[in-house]
Amino acid sequence: MxxxxxxxxxxxxxxxxxxxxxxxxxxxxxxxxxxxxxxxxxxxxxxxxxxxxxxxxxxxxxxxxxxxxxxxxxxxxxxxxxxxxxxxxxxxxxxxxxxxxxxxxxxxxxxxxxxxxxxxxxxxxxxLGQHGVxxxxxxxxxxxRPPTPKGQSPVTARLVADRLRKADQPATAAEVAADLGISRATAQRYLASLAEEGRADVAMRYGSTGRPEHRYRWKTSASPADPGRSA
CATH class of the missing domain: 3.40.50.2300 (Response regulator)
Known part of the structure; x- marks a missing residue:
């Protein structure tokens, strides 16, 4: 059709x-x-x-x-x-x-x-009944819904996004990993994807070890413009 x-x-x-x-x-x-x-x-x-x-x-x-x-x-x-x-x-x-x-x-x-x-x-x-409706x-x-990047689990992506969306303050990959029971590397990968999609803001701060940490905060604004966007 x-x-x-x-x-x-x-x-x-x-x-x-x-x-x-x-x-x-x-x-x-x-x-x-x-x-x-x-x-x-x-x-x-x-x-x-x-x-x-x-x-x-x-x-x-x-x-x-x-x-x-x-x-x-x-x-x-x-x-x-x-x-x-x-x-x-x-x-x-x-x-x-x-x-x-x-x-x-x-x-x-x-x-x-x-x-x-x-x-x-x-x-x-x-x-249709209620189920059909x-x-x-x-x-x-x-x-x-934005597509899940290749190689990522839709379930994990949703859990990470929900964790960030409901947070009162920015979170690091280590904090998200601890809360969700996943590895820090996995949390970092999914958080980086959210930032690339324009669904999260990322800022740098120095942690207790003196190393810089990325801190992520959910944002509701639209994704950045890219080639092929309408005016």
Whole structure:
């Protein structure tokens, strides 16, 4: 099954970039692009896409005010990640919110998760029950998780990330290792990966032995920009 997508962004260059991202995603087809809310409504009525990547900053109307009028699924694309915008997107029925700038890989993960969600909720699925509903919603969220680096255990990666996320102060690899019952080298490897992904801050301090120690603190900000990010 191929899912049709319409891209809506007021910036022509950004719209073209996001359109190219869509064309590289397996199982998806770009149906068209729009740069205003009015044109988006026309295109959706005409082309009947499965999904719209809808920018919130449009010249004639905010994307959030348009989302509920589109007879298809919507992912809100926005540079404004405020709680009010996120709540507004979900209240308008958006299946996801993507914060600019983002990479082709991030969008591909979101689209792959959406495709699985649609497969579970296919017209022939019948009565899903609570388990089926939970499976569909969990599938939609799978694209939100960063991939585990090659050679790493997803379970250990989650334990290290949770340990850092819940900490009141920065932690060293030795402290994380002691808390989780893993080797210091293993803790160091997973902590370094979190720092490289932009999910943790790292600072240097000198320990009791006089040797420098890396201390890691969880952060909630987005990962650093890299080549291929949208504007």
């Amino acid at each position: 191929t899912l049709g997508v319409v891209v809506v962004d007021d910036d022509f260059r950004v719209a073209d970039l996001h359109a190219r991202f869509v064309t590289t995603a397996p199982g998806f087809a770009l149906l068209g692009t729009a740069h205003t809310a009015a044109h988006a409504l026309e295109l959706v009525a005409q082309l009947k896409p499965d999904l719209v990547l809808l920018d919130n900053h449009l010249p004639d109307r905010p994307g959030l005010s348009v989302a509920s009028e589109l007879l298809c699924d919507v992912m809100i694309v926005t540079a404004d990640s405020s709680s009010a915008t996120v709540r507004g997107a979900l209240a308008a029925g958006a299946v996801n919110v993507i914060v600019k700038p983002f990479t082709a890989g991030l969008l591909a993960a979101r689209l792959a998760a959406y495709a699985k969600y649609r497969q579970i909720l296919s017209p022939g699925a019948g009565d 939970d499976r569909a919603l969990a599938a939609l969220r799978q694209g939100d």
